[in-house]
Amino acid sequence: MLNFNYSIPTKIFFGKGQISVLPDQIQKYGSKILLVYGGGSIKRNGLYDDIVNKLKENSIDFWELSGVEPNPRITTVRKGVEICRENKIDLVLAVGGGSSIDCAKVVAAGYFYEGDTWDVVKNPSKISKVLPIASVLTLAATGSEMDVFAVITNMDTNEKLGTGHEDMVPRFSILDPTYTFTVPANQTAAGTADIMSHIFETYFSSTKGAFLQDRMAEALLKTCINYGKKAIDEPENYEARANLMWASSLAINGLLGYGKHKNWCVHPMEHELSAYYDITHGVGLAILTPYWMKYILDDSTVDKFVEFGINVWGIDSNKDKYDVANTAINRTREYFDLLGIPSKLSEVGIDEDKLEKMAKQAVRKGKIGSLKPIDDKDVLNIFKAAL
Amino acid sequence: MLNFNYSIPTKIFFGKGQISVLPDQIQKYGSKILLVYGGGSIKRNGLYDDIVNKLKENSIDFWELSGVEPNPRITTVRKGVEICRENKIDLVLAVGGGSSIDCAKVVAAGYFYEGDTWDVVKNPSKISKVLPIASVLTLAATGSEMDVFAVITNMDTNEKLGTGHEDMVPRFSILDPTYTFTVPANQTAAGTADIMSHIFETYFSSTKGAFLQDRMAEALLKTCINYGKKAIDEPENYEARANLMWASSLAINGLLGYGKHKNWCVHPMEHELSAYYDITHGVGLAILTPYWMKYILDDSTVDKFVEFGINVWGIDSNKDKYDVANTAINRTREYFDLLGIPSKLSEVGIDEDKLEKMAKQAVRKGKIGSLKPIDDKDVLNIFKAAL
Structure with missing residues (x-):
């Protein structure tokens, strides 16, 4: 067995109905969040409405980055970084599968990086600080809800690259298996x-x-x-x-x-x-x-x-x-x-x-x-x- | 599967030679520590000297609570609480197996409790705040190095009771398997x-x-x-x-x-x-x-x-x-x-x-x-x- 340094700090709220903890958990980090999600599935199954209602009830301001692609693209990430900067976002909340979470992670890492966000994908050592990230998971697959990695695609250069940083691990993730029924x-x-x-x-x-x-x-x-x-x-x-x-x-x-x-x-x-x-x-x-x-x-x-x-x-x-x-x-x-x-x-x-x-x-x-x-x-x- | 809230925040430094991280890790919490250990085994195998040298080299002040019993006793815990209060300790560092770590945990929990420390063993709800705890493990057994629990014995009343609090989990633990060779x-x-x-x-x-x-x-x-x-x-x-x-x-x-x-x-x-x-x-x-x-x-x-x-x-x-x-x-x-x-x-x-x-x-x-x-x-x- 090789030497290792273990650190898995993500808090997981697992099970049916755990979405109820969302407002409290968000408020540990602030009151302005960016909601990152993909296509319309969370609108169809009611999760979007549920979350938005909870945010409003708790006076949490939110902005949206929607339409994240299945292989999330750097163009979308760049949009997210802009929204975060314009609105001084406190936490980036992904709602979806690995694509939305990966996108949220690189938005959060790009926020503090002065150059083009693609740089922090190509070279993770350029990441020094990261906005807090959290997720509400709707697909069992990538594990991005509990790890430090993200994979982003640049269609201009046909590059799909992984990046990562210890602070890119979500602070908390809500895992409700019923969200994957559909x-x-x-x-x-x-x-x-x-x-x-x-x-x-x-x-x-x-x-x-x-x-x-x-x-x-x-x-x-x-x-x-x-x-x-x-x-x-x-x-x-x-x-x-x-x-x-x-x-x-x-x-x-x-x-x-x-x-x-x-x-x-x-x-x-x-x-x-x-x-x-x-x-x-x-x-x-x-x-x-x-x-x-x-x-x-x-x-x-x-x-x-x-x-x-x-x-x-x-x-x-x-x-x-x-x-x-x-x-x-x-x-x-x-x-x-x-x-x-x-x-x-x-x-x-x-x-x-x-x-x-x-x-x-x-x-x-x-x-x-x-x-x-x-x-x-x-x-x-x-x-x-x-x- | 039942609902659960997962949180395992302890950082683990695993493997031969990991003791080298000790000063850096301690200094995240302060510069005054209480060293808690049992009998003479860590003195015989050189670990005590190694740790003491590292503390001195890094200007970390330390006090000692030694002689922790295999089934650690509340009398010993009380002594530890006193030392911590007298010297405004920043972190309680256990060096040993589960007994030393359990003792350290209840010392750390007793520090902020005004009454007799046995109260926080009998009734964990009396624990509201806990000094940071860390451990250097020398015995594979209790798992106390990565959990929130402690078991303390009161020989006056023939009670051996478990207690626990989320802040009683060690902030970090050093697990070097070579320490268990003896x-x-x-x-x-x-x-x-x-x-x-x-x-x-x-x-x-x-x-x-x-x-x-x-x-x-x-x-x-x-x-x-x-x-x-x-x-x-x-x-x-x-x-x-x-x-x-x-x-x-x-x-x-x-x-x-x-x-x-x-x-x-x-x-x-x-x-x-x-x-x-x-x-x-x-x-x-x-x-x-x-x-x-x-x-x-x-x-x-x-x-x-x-x-x-x-x-x-x-x-x-x-x-x-x-x-x-x-x-x-x-x-x-x-x-x-x-x-x-x-x-x-x-x-x-x-x-x-x-x-x-x-x-x-x-x-x-x-x-x-x-x-x-x-x-x-x-x-x-x-x-x-x-x-």
């Missing part, structure tokens, strides 16, 4: 795949001896596997939605990664896909994951896949090592099939055209992956296999 | 049993549908089982010590209990044993646990024991339910045997004399236990079976 099947599927991918990124690490972290990762994977399909079949199954929602936060809030070497692999590959083709992040991850697993499976990695196969998929430990490993990878893909997620890049409109360019971009900062780091040629091979 | 076998065993008991207390809950929490509990149990004996056989096995140490914190910091109904059972029973006989807490827990499990095993609880047997002990799921359940309970006791922990109360000097009195005291606040609440007659039966 999430459609395809988004529930993509969200589940996103959670699973976050777990894979830290589970398949080169660090040995982080036994506790690995068993916890398996606990979370089993949760996703147990409830992903159930949430699709029974959208208003509270236990399914609750377990997925809490798994989304714990998968990426640091808990699984503390003490382990981290170098994410499938996420940077996928970021290129959605930067160029604007596809759904979780779908891209689910397509690439099994091909990536098969590609890195060799004598140096097989034992980890055996662990995965036995502990997560319950595969017979008496079988041949490669048999267990390959079965585990197949079971993973079969689960994504069960969720109704495409299995090929061609199914989501990606052709051979930009593969080489995207492969190069994915490793722009060096090799990616911890268990078995890969370079641009490897990425290209994975892309081609997944085509 | 922990003797019997204490390593008792510490492991204590961690396992904390997990059992929340695992065997009446709440259904907290799937994620249950799988995480199993992850932690498997960690204790994998490393407890190893740490005894190879006291300087870093991975074993590291995994146990981190398990001790996560077992009780709230993570496993959020979203579940909680009503601890074996701990209140054991507290009576150590209040009257001053035995080692972890030993008392390990003795009582299998008898408690057997006692509450019936048609209403068997499914939970089956889950425990299959997921933790890997027992064949095709077997009869009661067979799986009983095998799981036996395996638990056999593991405590392997750790060298006594299996009978008579082995630790407890006879029939006070059983009835202790049984009544254990349920003074009502029935104990969540999965199957029990009363004083049940407790007496368990005590007698364990005799």
Whole structure:
């Protein structure tokens, strides 16, 4: 186990009806907030009205940044920064999924930065101070409600980049599973795949001896596997939605990664896909994951896949090592099939055209992956296999 | 899953050499500290000198409260409160295991309370303000380094009571597994049993549908089982010590209990044993646990024991339910045997004399236990079976 510094300060208000704490929690930081949200879903399901009424009743002034894109764009972030500056905002409140929260985070970080906000995406070291951030979560997927990261897209340059700062972690997040009852099947599927991918990124690490972290990762994977399909079949199954929602936060809030070497692999590959083709992040991850697993499976990695196969998929430990490993990878893909997620890049409109360019971009900062780091040629091979 | 409010604000500095952060972290709170520790072990292994040198080098003034008992006593706590008041202490730093940390917590809570400090143990609602607390951990067991609770004994009244307040959680804790290399076998065993008991207390809950929490509990149990004996056989096995140490914190910091109904059972029973006989807490827990499990095993609880047997002990799921359940309970006791922990109360000097009195005291606040609440007659039966 590697040394680590643990800090997860976000307060979580979890469960049905927890929105009632919102005004009190906001007022710890001030009385002027920026409300950040995406399309119209929170207006359709009544959440928007509920929040606005609570703000008005408690004399909390609010401004709005709406229309945040599924892959949130720097142009939208810049608008948010302007509104915050013009109105001396005290707290940025995202209402939505990871896109709205990521957007809110970079608005909050851009507020104190004098130059163009894209700079703090490209170079997180330029972030020195951040406005308080909070969230009301409506989608179990990115874990942004409890972590320090944000991913923003610049369509002018076809860049989709991650940034982060310890003060970009939300001060509080409200997680009411009933808000996800109306999430459609395809988004529930993509969200589940996103959670699973976050777990894979830290589970398949080169660090040995982080036994506790690995068993916890398996606990979370089993949760996703147990409830992903159930949430699709029974959208208003509270236990399914609750377990997925809490798994989304714990998968990426640091808990699984503390003490382990981290170098994410499938996420940077996928970021290129959605930067160029604007596809759904979780779908891209689910397509690439099994091909990536098969590609890195060799004598140096097989034992980890055996662990995965036995502990997560319950595969017979008496079988041949490669048999267990390959079965585990197949079971993973079969689960994504069960969720109704495409299995090929061609199914989501990606052709051979930009593969080489995207492969190069994915490793722009060096090799990616911890268990078995890969370079641009490897990425290209994975892309081609997944085509 | 029940609603919950999650807040785990303690910063953890985990790993070899992390003591280097101590002066910086202290100075966030002030320059005058009270050092709270137990017997001479930290003097023998050099930790005391190391800390004192770091304090002196950084002009941090310190006073000392030493000789904290294994079951820390209110008389010692009162002394600490006096020292803090006389010297206007800024932060209370415990160096040791749960006893020192618990003592430090109640010193910090007593500081602002005008009456006798025993009042804030008997009635936590009397705690309104608490001095900042921090810890340097030297024993993997109680989890006090990352939770809000403290247990203090009053030998005059034979009371061993738990108290707690959200501000009693340490601001930071330094967890260096090498500090536990010198922990003797019997204490390593008792510490492991204590961690396992904390997990059992929340695992065997009446709440259904907290799937994620249950799988995480199993992850932690498997960690204790994998490393407890190893740490005894190879006291300087870093991975074993590291995994146990981190398990001790996560077992009780709230993570496993959020979203579940909680009503601890074996701990209140054991507290009576150590209040009257001053035995080692972890030993008392390990003795009582299998008898408690057997006692509450019936048609209403068997499914939970089956889950425990299959997921933790890997027992064949095709077997009869009661067979799986009983095998799981036996395996638990056999593991405590392997750790060298006594299996009978008579082995630790407890006879029939006070059983009835202790049984009544254990349920003074009502029935104990969540999965199957029990009363004083049940407790007496368990005590007698364990005799």
